[in-house]
Amino acid sequence: MAxxxxxxxxxxxxxxxxxxxxxxxxPEKLRPETLKLINETINRLGYxxxxxxxxxxxxxxxxxxxxxxxxxxGFSLQIASGAHNEARKxxxxxxxxxxxxxxxxxxxxxxxxMGTQMSGVMVQPMASPxxxxxxxxxxxxxxxxxxxCSEPGYYVAADNEAQGRIIAELAIxxxxxxxxxxxxxxxxxxxxxxxxxxxxxALHPDIKIEVIDAGEWNTAADGYxxxxxxxxxxxxxxxxxxxxxxxxxxxxxxxxxxDKGISVPGQVRVAGCDGNPLAWSGSVPLTxxxxxxxxxxxxxxxxxxxxxxxxxxxxxxxIRVGSAARTVTAVAAEDINRQELVRPFLLERASTQASSxxxxxxxxxxxxx
Amino acid sequence: MAxxxxxxxxxxxxxxxxxxxxxxxxPEKLRPETLKLINETINRLGYxxxxxxxxxxxxxxxxxxxxxxxxxxGFSLQIASGAHNEARKxxxxxxxxxxxxxxxxxxxxxxxxMGTQMSGVMVQPMASPxxxxxxxxxxxxxxxxxxxCSEPGYYVAADNEAQGRIIAELAIxxxxxxxxxxxxxxxxxxxxxxxxxxxxxALHPDIKIEVIDAGEWNTAADGYxxxxxxxxxxxxxxxxxxxxxxxxxxxxxxxxxxDKGISVPGQVRVAGCDGNPLAWSGSVPLTxxxxxxxxxxxxxxxxxxxxxxxxxxxxxxxIRVGSAARTVTAVAAEDINRQELVRPFLLERASTQASSxxxxxxxxxxxxx
DNA sequence: GCTTGTACTTGAAACGCATCAAAGGGGCCG
DNA sequence: CGGCCCCTTTGATGCGTTTCAAGTACAAGC
Numbered sequence: 001m002a003x004x005x006x007x008x009x010x011x012x013x014x015x016x017x018x019x020x021x022x023x024x025x026x027p028e029k030l031r032p033e034t035l036k037l038i039n040e041t042i043n044r045l046g047y048x049x050x051x052x053x054x055x056x057x058x059x060x061x062x063x064x065x066x067x068x069x070x071x072x073x074g075f076s077l078q079i080a081s082g083a084h085n086e087a088r089k090x091x092x093x094x095x096x097x098x099x100x101x102x103x104x105x106x107x108x109x110x111x112x113x114m115g116t117q118m119s120g121v122m123v124q125p126m127a128s129p130x131x132x133x134x135x136x137x138x139x140x141x142x143x144x145x146x147x148x149c150s151e152p153g154y155y156v157a158a159d160n161e162a163q164g165r166i167i168a169e170l171a172i173x174x175x176x177x178x179x180x181x182x183x184x185x186x187x188x189x190x191x192x193x194x195x196x197x198x199x200x201x202a203l204h205p206d207i208k209i210e211v212i213d214a215g216e217w218n219t220a221a222d223g224y225x226x227x228x229x230x231x232x233x234x235x236x237x238x239x240x241x242x243x244x245x246x247x248x249x250x251x252x253x254x255x256x257x258x259d260k261g262i263s264v265p266g267q268v269r270v271a272g273c274d275g276n277p278l279a280w281s282g283s284v285p286l287t288x289x290x291x292x293x294x295x296x297x298x299x300x301x302x303x304x305x306x307x308x309x310x311x312x313x314x315x316x317x318x319i320r321v322g323s324a325a326r327t328v329t330a331v332a333a334e335d336i337n338r339q340e341l342v343r344p345f346l347l348e349r350a351s352t353q354a355s356s357x358x359x360x361x362x363x364x365x366x367x368x369x
Numbered sequence: 370m371a372x373x374x375x376x377x378x379x380x381x382x383x384x385x386x387x388x389x390x391x392x393x394x395x396p397e398k399l400r401p402e403t404l405k406l407i408n409e410t411i412n413r414l415g416y417x418x419x420x421x422x423x424x425x426x427x428x429x430x431x432x433x434x435x436x437x438x439x440x441x442x443g444f445s446l447q448i449a450s451g452a453h454n455e456a457r458k459x460x461x462x463x464x465x466x467x468x469x470x471x472x473x474x475x476x477x478x479x480x481x482x483m484g485t486q487m488s489g490v491m492v493q494p495m496a497s498p499x500x501x502x503x504x505x506x507x508x509x510x511x512x513x514x515x516x517x518c519s520e521p522g523y524y525v526a527a528d529n530e531a532q533g534r535i536i537a538e539l540a541i542x543x544x545x546x547x548x549x550x551x552x553x554x555x556x557x558x559x560x561x562x563x564x565x566x567x568x569x570x571a572l573h574p575d576i577k578i579e580v581i582d583a584g585e586w587n588t589a590a591d592g593y594x595x596x597x598x599x600x601x602x603x604x605x606x607x608x609x610x611x612x613x614x615x616x617x618x619x620x621x622x623x624x625x626x627x628d629k630g631i632s633v634p635g636q637v638r639v640a641g642c643d644g645n646p647l648a649w650s651g652s653v654p655l656t657x658x659x660x661x662x663x664x665x666x667x668x669x670x671x672x673x674x675x676x677x678x679x680x681x682x683x684x685x686x687x688i689r690v691g692s693a694a695r696t697v698t699a700v701a702a703e704d705i706n707r708q709e710l711v712r713p714f715l716l717e718r719a720s721t722q723a724s725s726x727x728x729x730x731x732x733x734x735x736x737x738x
Numbered sequence: 739g740c741t742t743g744t745a746c747t748t749g750a751a752a753c754g755c756a757t758c759a760a761a762g763g764g765g766c767c768g
Numbered sequence: 769c770g771g772c773c774c775c776t777t778t779g780a781t782g783c784g785t786t787t788c789a790a791g792t793a794c795a796a797g798c
Contacts, residue, residue: 109462391786
């Protein structure tokens with residue numbers, strides 16, 4: 001069970017150490033027979049290159065690290081997916097670490113990746129990287145995802161404020177008079193969504209707006225609780241439009257309202273934010289604004305490649321990606337016909353078509369709107 | 370931007386190379402003043418240990434690798450989550466690679482991890498590891514997840530056959546006469562589910578069973594297509610019970626049936642498999658059998674630890690984890706009351722309680738059953 | 739003052755590989 | 769037959785650590 005090393009292969013194949021190394025890294029330099037002989041020996045012995053030694057001797061490897069705050073969040077997965085595909089396209093590997101909502105862990109994995117001679121590192125940070133001036137000085141390209149700050153560096157973010165604005169405009173278009181925003185703006189992204197909503201509504205002082213904190217974690221249960229509370233209000237204090245700051249929240253709200261006998265969208269309309277698959281994969285689609293996670297991951301890798309190829313020191317570089325991946329033509333409330341609703345398969349088709357980056361902002365039109 | 374190395378820190382701090390190394394790895398060996406001096410120097414210079422060199426010099430690091438076939442599959446994420454938590458508990462890092470449904474990539478990352486001096490590697494393989502005898506010979510502990518085969522090695526799997534059996538028994542309990550199973554048994558896991566269904570129904574020759582292939586990827590769109598086709602059958606050829614081999618499929622089926630004016634669960638009952646969050650986070654819960662992904666990840670790491678600590682060569686070791694994470698007392702169809710239905714917040718509570726491993730097999734009871 | 743012990747610190751060796759200057763081995767031309 | 773060039777292979781060197789045997793300094797005990 002002792003590890004087979006390159007010198008074992010060399011001895012066994014009757015060639016020198018450097019030749020085996022060449023077989024691995026510059027096969028075109030070898031005579032075909034030699035190459036074949038070496039490859040056979042490698043397979044016979046079960047030799048596996050020691051990546052650590054490779055990296056140490058040869059500098060950076062072709063791989064990127066990605067630190068995500070959670071894995072069970074659809075948006076993060078879209079980022080991972082986009083980053084993965086783009087990385088593979090350039091011949092790079094992508095390794096993912098889960099920071100598990102813990103900023104100590106986030107920092108830990110970040111340093112780990114930087115120390116592993118990764119060619120580049122990406123993070124979807126929990127807090128502003130302003131707190132991390134140290135990272136910017138590291139000799140490894142780094143790109144921050146889904147965040148926006150004023151430190152020098154590379155950033156790719158969805159336009160969260162625009163998402164709020166879109167939802168608000170939708171509410172206005174639907175003739176809303178009283179809007180309730182559900183959720184705790186625990187993260188900058190959510191704060192920006194709320195900001196966008198407020199800005200859009202500033203032009204409509206006649207529309208009443210209320211923001212209800214849903215509890216620390218913005219769970220479906222929190223949404224359900226708020227939904228139940230809304231349902232029990234007297235009809236004239238009840239909103240006619242509810243915005244979940246996340247789709248999970250919105251989904252909880254819908255459940256509660258329906259349970260309590262409130263008609264959705266008859267009496268109250270509900271929409272969410274996040275583009276969470278549960279919104280459109282569920283058996284009843286929920287309207288949601290979809291931030292282009294896939295696109296963000298892709299752009300992130302592109303920025304990494306840019307830094308690697310130019311070897312230029314990082315300047316401030318912000319990229320803002322439009323807020324829609326999947327689009328459906330907006331229709332008036334009266335036109336909504338359940339048969340014509342956005343269906344998973346339609347969405348899938350739309351998402352394929354729109355997978356090239358777009359700045360268009362649009363929404364899925366679900367059954368609760 | 371030149372990389373700071375340990376010798377720079379040593380020179381700057383006026384101590385020797387080995388002392389700095391000790392500061393990092395055996396701080397208890399140093400005089401507190403020395404330690405403090407070195408730590409300050411490290412921070413001032415922004416020194417970051419080169420992980421490659423560390424691993425090369427010091428042998429394996431405390432980290433595990435996990436190769437998953439996809440990231441957007443809830444079950445894989447549960448595995449990742451369980452593995453992550455268990456790994457952290459033992460002080461190990463967990464790095465995740467996405468094989469993107471590509472067996473070449475799967476193999477690639479597997480080798481990569483093994484070559485990186487990982488302390489152990491886990492895979493949720495796409496095909497049977499029988500094809501990978503080479504892996505078993507590697508000097509790195511490996512555990513296969515969510516699969517079952519006869520080669521020597523360590524395996525942790527959910528009891529997929531039991532899942533099929535449970536669903537079938539549920540159908541029987543509901544008085545089903547004609548069952549349609551929707552989905553392509555493209556993976557061993559799905560095959561086993563079908564097998565379980567058939568076995569359970571073998572005792573009930575009066576129940577008609579039909580298996581309908583849903584297309585290559587088992588998407589919601591595929592489910593929708595089959596659902597639509599079912600809806601258009603004459604009433605006497607229509608099943609009274611549909612099983613989606615995955616929740617995504619089942620969800621598509623429900624959408625189609627409802628769209629076509631078939632009452633669910635009035636005319637047709639529908640259930641899924643996977644314990645996919647979309648089943649219970651959606652605004653209308655879907656009945657599903659939940660394989661304990663979290664538990665599988667946890668057990669996987671435990672098996673890794675076992676191998677590391679005993680340093681014993683891998684013998685055959687199968688662990689089968691029961692098929693329920695979240696349980697709800699089953700009630701008769703007539704008792705279903707939408708107000709009392711399983712709600713996300715109930716589920717969340719239940720899942721917390723049941724997070725300790727259990728072999729009990731049970732299901733969520735959704736609105737479509 | 740000498741020994742023994744304790745508490746730290748030192749620096750050389752080794753980890754497995756990529757690199758690259760240099761050597762080797764033809765073939766071709768003159 | 770000698771000289772030249774090109775293609776292939778060689779092996780010493782160094783990558784940044786950890787480790788560990790050996791060293792230093794100082795204190796306590798006799």
